[in-house]
Amino acid sequence: MKQTYRSRTAFVLGWVWLAFVAFNVWDLIAHYTGQASMVALAVLGALTALVYVVALRPATVFTEGELVGRNPLRTTYLPWASVEDVTVSHSINVEHGGGRVLRLWTPMSTARERAKAQRRSAPRQQRGRYRTEPTLSRSEQAAVDAFAGKTHADWVGEQIRDRAEAARRRDEEATPARVTWSYDAIAAVVAAVALVVAAILAG
Structure with missing residues (x-):
């Protein structure tokens, strides 16, 4: 039987961040304004890669x-x-x-x-004559x-x-x-770097 242990707080916040990013990416694509939109996408991409690598991926199985x-x-x-x-x-x-x-x-x-x-x-110290717990x-x-x-x-x-x-x-x-490399995490980092490069070239 497989059991997985992770930081529940980091996992929940990671998925909240992904939902936030999904909405903002849709908004940036729908209202694309050139370099400003590319810079915003690059920042979101870099932060999302970081969140995935340190909050969503780590687990003890x-x-x-x-x-x-x-x-x-x-x-x-x-x-x-x-x-x-x-x-x-x-x-x-x-x-x-x-x-x-x-x-x-x-x-x-x-x-x-x-x-x-x-x-x-x-x-625990009992206070008074009666237990309240x-x-x-x-x-x-x-x-x-x-x-x-x-x-x-x-x-x-x-x-x-x-x-x-x-x-x-x-x-x-x-x-x-x-020991193996995490190809999904590496792919997320590479995608983030690609977005940063695209934002620079768009300028």
Whole structure:
């Protein structure tokens, strides 16, 4: 079963930006005014390529056989049995291949998110004679306990570690990671550069 983890905020804002760009491109084409329109299209194209590369494309994907790290310009395919260690700081760092490190672009852990997680893990003080907070069910309390003091990145890092240990228990082969270029991201950057060149030539 395939599972995908990414920054939800960046993903939503990326699609909002695409909707904004689509409307503006239609308006610029419908009311084309020469160089001014070309410059505006070039700016929109450059910003859209940036948004796609850093907000829409990055993802951490779990498949049955491997961890797939989709970073802005490259994709790494790492078999679970090849994962040697996982540490989480600002990003999730996956050690493999005797010293190599795969830094996953998403999800990341910000200082604000980590401080919020620490506040969640602190014992709550009861004020007054009566409790004002709702009583959680057993499953809800278990979920709260599982995430206590942890960010989303911490939780994903634990899932990677668990899957790697399970793969080693099954005696799966630890093969080297495969790294490929992200041709879609490169195409977006090339298209943006082409629009900038066209805007310059239009002048």
